[in-house]
Amino acid sequence: MTNEQAVALVKAALHEISPAKAAELETLGLDTRIRDAGIDSVAAMEMVGVIEERLEVTFPDEDLAQLNRFSDIVDLITSVAH
Amino acid sequence: MSNQQEVEVSYDVGNEFFRLWLDEKMNYTCGNWDGVDTLEAAQVAKLEWHARAANVGPGKRLLDIGCGWGANLEYQTRVKGCTDAVGITLSRSQCEEVNRRNLPGVAAKVCDYRDFRPDFKFDSVISICMMEHIATPEEVREGKHIGLYRDFFRRIHGWTNPGASFGLQTILRNRVPRIKEDLEDIGFVTYKIFPGGLSLRLEDIIKAVNPYWEITEVYTRREDYEKTCAEWLARLRKHEGTIRAQWGDVVFDDYDRYLRTCVRGFHMHYQSLAQYVLRRID
Structure with missing residues (x-):
């Protein structure tokens, strides 16, 4: 999966759980801290769940607690989805 | 690290409140249920396990980090013959209860482990489910977090004599739930019941003990903690009327939700529990 595809997937997952926040992300950028965008840890894991479902993968649990920025999710996707 | 105010949210609801639904000695951690069928016996078995892990006995000096209401200090001094023990906690209510028990050879004090300056070195260390308070979710x-845990192990190494033994117990974070309701319940427990803390992952301990302690044994007890929490929940519910009358509806409802979440969390592999035998690297 290319970086662009991973970015698109993150945006789509965010749109699914919060369309308003997805629109904000367009202006904030992927280096924004997930919490600073108003996404709490519950919503962040919901996003992860959406992405896993679409990719039919399960991310390693040890990586999930350290998702800090949207770009970390992009990196996680590109590390497991080839 | 959970600060004193956060620790007191978790442990200072009221000693009489916890006395209603914990075992008679007020252990607030997982019991060892091998071959026993009561909470009281499971808690004694857990304390006996730590006595062996930390090599507690007459003539040995014991440090209990996160000593709670003193169940472990009481067992190690009254049953195992330890004559010199120090317990530290950040909870003033817990410390008050330890002192109320008037245990021979035991000194308990309200102290952050980072400020602890012992007058002598210890031969045995026990720390039961305190490490969860070292790193905040934000720090993780x-x-x-690994640096903070490693610093914890480094300090204890400095407070102990060569050949010291250490019985350690931690709750583990295993699977991250993907079910929204479960995420919300775990978030509630993390931020409302135990603010400032987070369970560890097993690999955190493996990374952080070096170069201070050797792990010689590890046991996981996920099902034991599910059983312990189920027993606490049953006892809490038995006292529903008293708790609602004395501490209010919010306290009862919050603790009912918290314990339900824990029972499910252990059942679903979201959490587990580990006990470790550590030996000082001299």
Whole structure:
């Protein structure tokens, strides 16, 4: 999966759980801290769940607690989805 | 690290409140249920396990980090013959209860482990489910936790004599739930019942003990903790009327939700529990 595809997937997952926040992300950028965008840890894991479902993968649990920025999710996707 | 105010949210609801639904000695951690069928016996078995792990006995000096209401200190001094023990906690209510028990040879004090300056070195260390308070969820997200855990092990190494033994117990974070309701319940427990803390992952301990302690044994007890929490929940519910009358509806409802979440969390593999035997690297 290319970086662009991973970015698109993150945006789509965010749109699914919060369309308003997805629109904000367009202006904030992927280096924004997930919490600073108003996404709490519950919503962040919901996003992860959406992405896993679409990719039919399960991310390693040890990586999930350290998702800090949207770009970390992009990196996680590109590390497991080839 | 959970600060004193956060620790007191978790442990200072009221000693009489916890006395209603914990075992008679007020152990607030997982019991060892091998071959026993009561909470009281499971808690004694857990304390006996730690006595062996930390090599507690007459003539040995014991440090209990996160000593709670003193169940472990009481067992190690009254049953195992330890004559010199120090317990530290950040909870003033817990410390008050330890002192109320008037245990021979035991000194308990309200103290952050980072400020602890012992007058002598210890031969045995026990720490039961205190490490969960060392790193906040934010510190874990920022990747600072291993350094904080390693610093904890370094300090204890400095407080102990060569050949010291250490019985350690921690709750583990295993699977991250993907079910929204479960995420919300775990978030509630993390931020409302135990603010400032987060369970560890097993690999955190493996990374952080070096170069201070050797792990010689590890046991996981996920099902034991599910059983312990189920027993606490049953006892809490038995006292529903008293708790609602004395501590209010919010306290009862919050603790009912918290314990339900824990029972499910252990059942679903979201959490587990580990006990470790550590030996000082001299």
